[in-house]
Amino acid sequence: MDQITFHYDTVLSDVHMLLPNARHLMTHLNHVGQPVFITKFKILSDPERNDDSESKKDGEKDRNVFQGKDGEEGGNGNLEPFLDEDGDLNITHRPRKTPTEGSSRDMACPIILKQSSTELELEDENTKEEADECFKDIIRIEHTMATPLEDVGKQVWRGAFLLADFILSEPVMFRGATVLELGAGTGLTSIVMATVAKTVYCTDVGDDLLSMSKRNVTLNRHMMEPAGGEVRVRQLDWLKNDLCTDADVDFSWTEEEVADIYDNTSFIIAADVCYDDDLTDGLFRTLYRLCSNFTHTCTIFISLEKRMNFTLRHMDISCEAYDHFSQCLSQIQDLVDGRCSFSVEKLPCNFAQFFLYERIEHLELWKVTATPLPSVQIRSDAELRPS
Ligand SMILES: C[S@@+](CC[C@H](N)C(=O)[O-])C[C@H]1O[C@@H](n2cnc3c(N)ncnc32)[C@H](O)[C@@H]1O
Structure with a gap:
């Protein structure tokens, strides 16, 4: 694959940036050669939202939010302060899983799972019934990251x-x-x-x-x-x-x-x-x-x-x-x-x-x-x- 280059007008949404625990598994390249990802966004249930508001009282919540990407369980409330007293980013990395802990991949770079297709291949991933069962409160969104302005x-x-x-x-x-x-x-x-x-x-x-x-x-x-x-x-x-x-x-x-x-x-x-x-x-x-x-x-x-x-x-x-x-x-x-x-x-x-x-x-x-x-x-x- 050609080296991905970031042009001067490339922008990255904070939504995708604040995914420190997510594995960035590219699903395919789109028709203009951009890597495409799928992120799962969970709709929080009442108790989850209540827990959330409790933590918000401590002023911690807004700075520490995660979603699940491509199979990760997102929104785990990993609430550790991001900023030090000067306002600098201060990220504590969670230990990575070893290959023997259920995942054969431990990667920092995107990898291609499959090439682009005009068909809705993604539909094949799950039958409709499975989707109903597994993704009841989860919105799966196909998106790219770090696009030029015209593709935001x-x-x-x-x-x-x-x-x-x-x-x-x-x-x-x-x-x-x-x-x-x-x-x-x-x-x-x-x-x-x-x-x-x-x-x-x-x-x-x-x-x-x-x-x-x-x-x-x-x-x-x-x-x-x-x-x-x-x-x-x-x-x-x-x-x-x-x-x-x-x-x-x-x-x-x-x-x-x-x-x-x-x-x-x-x-x-x-x-x-x-x-x-x-x-x-x-x-x-x-x-x-x-x-x-x-x-x-x-x-x-x-x-x-x-x-x-x-x-x-x-x-x-x-x-x-x-x-x-x-x-x-x-x-x-x-x-x-x-x-x-x-x-x-x-x-x-x-x-x-x-x-x-x-x-x-x-x-x-x-x-x-x-x-x-x-x-x-x-x-x-x-x-x-x-x-
Ligand atoms: C920053 S994105 C927001 C996308 C989405 N609403 C969101 O919040 O995730 C701005 C959107 O405006 C759309 N847009 C830009 N120029 C447009 C135009 N002339 N007519 C219609 N939509 C346009 C872009 O294609 C893009 O989807």
Whole structure:
């Protein structure tokens, strides 16, 4: 295998970075040659969450969280302080298993288990019954690690967990709903949403990413089937004005689905999608175009992580992407177009934590409520109204 090189714009999600005990077993290479992994994310049961909140009182929990990767039992509450008094990382390594202790592998580097295939090979790993039995509370997510910026959707980001926690904390709100997720990435939040909602349109851009989301939906269908929820993976590009209904194009929309979106979407969700000003503008234009064509109220939940950087321009730490997001929120709130009014609210992030990740203070959840004004005309065609 060629040496894996990390380019200057390579980014790695903290979700995948904080896996000190995990074995990184690559399952295959995707179509653009990136190593693909499967991580198991456990949804914590009530007692597990209670234990968690106890440890949180000690201020320890948020810094020490693990998931299971590729067969590891994750979330073992290995709660030892990560930081010394100066704030430096201070990691105590758990003794590795020897080959005779149940695993023949003890490796630090990824290895290839199998090469990429266009088929859903992963389905063969378990029969459906086995999956139901073994993975009842476990979401298995296929993802890559350390991608260039244009492929960040192939990793799982903390915002996805924050939104997923919120959904699982408010199941009654979302029960039976039609939901649209924008910038869904691997599809984790859509999958969680489909454990309560009726139809979830899991949208993003790029066939490679959308294929990955689709495989993740297939890997986790046992989680959605009991509630009758369904995830449909579709292409929705914030930088384009329409929903593609060309049946020859992968991940395109049917006319019925477009009508369903306009008639029935009560929630739009988006996790960690505001990191580039042009894309944030595109996202807000899309939200406006959609909501101003709805004849019903729609509630939008946006989670994000404020990533602080030192900039020479400010001679201080700042988060320019967050500042731009705040401006977009203000603009949409002040908008007077006679079609729709938007109200904006920052929600407290004090709801239960169903996933193990660092719920850092820079994680935020915003609620935007779009209410149509009486004069709104219904448009049921595939066109999103240009701004
Ligand atoms: C940081 S990732 C977040 C992925 C996922 N929501 C999560 O939190 O794990 C940002 C997502 O926005 C998507 N995105 C970027 N540009 C987009 C566009 N023009 N239209 C739709 N989605 C876009 C990316 O493909 C990516 O999936």
